[in-house]
Amino acid sequence: MVSPAPSLPRDFSQLSLTEAAELLAARRLPPVEQWHPEREGDSAMEIRADGSWYHEGGRINRPAMVRLFSTILRREPDGRHVLVTPAEKLSIAVEDMPFRAVEMKSEGEGQMRKLVFRLDTDDLVMAGADHPLSFGRDPDAPDPRLHVRGVLSNGLEARIDRALYYEIVEMALAEGAEPPAIWSNGACFPLVDA
Numbered sequence: 001m002v003s004p005a006p007s008l009p010r011d012f013s014q015l016s017l018t019e020a021a022e023l024l025a026a027r028r029l030p031p032v033e034q035w036h037p038e039r040e041g042d043s044a045m046e047i048r049a050d051g052s053w054y055h056e057g058g059r060i061n062r063p064a065m066v067r068l069f070s071t072i073l074r075r076e077p078d079g080r081h082v083l084v085t086p087a088e089k090l091s092i093a094v095e096d097m098p099f100r101a102v103e104m105k106s107e108g109e110g111q112m113r114k115l116v117f118r119l120d121t122d123d124l125v126m127a128g129a130d131h132p133l134s135f136g137r138d139p140d141a142p143d144p145r146l147h148v149r150g151v152l153s154n155g156l157e158a159r160i161d162r163a164l165y166y167e168i169v170e171m172a173l174a175e176g177a178e179p180p181a182i183w184s185n186g187a188c189f190p191l192v193d194a
Contacts, residue, residue, distance in 0.1 A: 032074045032084045033150070043083050043090035045069070051100040051120040051159075063122075070121045073098055075156055099158035101125070101146050104167065110175055115168075115184040117146055119158055128185030133160075133168075137193050144168070 044056045053060040053069065060066055073092070074084050081094045103118040115127045125148055127133050132152070136143030144160035160168070172182040172191055181190045 029071050029149070030085075032072055035084050035086050035089075037084065037086060037088050039088040041088065041090050043092045045083070045090075046093035047081075047095065047098050049096040049159075051102075067121050067123075070098070070123070073156060075150055075154055077154055079154070081156075097145065097157045097159045099123075099148055099156065101158040101160045101164060104164045106167075106171065111183045111186070111188075113171075113183045115182070117158065117160070117164075119148070123148070125158070126185055127187070127189070129187045132187065133182065133184065133189040134193055135165075135189070135191050139192050 045060075046054050048054065053066045060069075069083060072083050072085060073081060075081055081092050081098060083090045083092050100120040101117040102120050105116045105118075107114050115133075117125050117127065119125065125131050125146060127146060131147050134143070134145050134147075142165060144162075144165040146158045146160055148156045148158050150156050168182050169180070169191060172180045175182075179190055179192065181188050183189070
């Protein structure tokens with residue numbers, strides 16, 4: 001069995017980007033995209049917009065349990081979310097997005113910038129070509145999100161918390177690009193999607 005990435009060794013704010021990159025390289029997730037079990041059902045679980053997980057109406061309060069379930073989460077081509085193992089596939093309701101980006105670390109400036117996000121599951125994601133940022137088409141109603149995993153067109157995403165979004169906007173505006181955009185890991189992301 002493949003094990004997920006280890007938990008953060010210390011406070012995210014104390015982590016260097018080099019250490020974050022090492023953790024990302026060590027990340028091992030189950031191969032859920034390769035599993036196509038015949039048995040299907042309903043997990044009686046939901047992920048609410050605030051990122052909290054529930055089972056049969058009761059909140060799951062154990063972070064280790066949430067982290068474990070998050071490693072077997074997949075989004076189907078029809079947009080449904082499922083928990084999948086080699087033996088079964090169970091639907092799970094997702095109110096907004098399955099993950100929340102709750103902390104961010106930035107290193108460098110302009111095209112040399114790298115942004116690493118800590119998700120509410122303690123996973124780390126470095127924004128870049130494989131993990132794009134998007135902000136929606138309406139600057140008056142931003143929709144900040146980060147692609148976490150799965151196919152780009154239909155994968156799992158994280159909602160970027162509002163405070164982090166404002167921090168990204170400040171960095172982009174300070175750099176003066178026109179139209180405003182933020183770079184991470186060699187990829188450029190406009191603050192308004194075309």
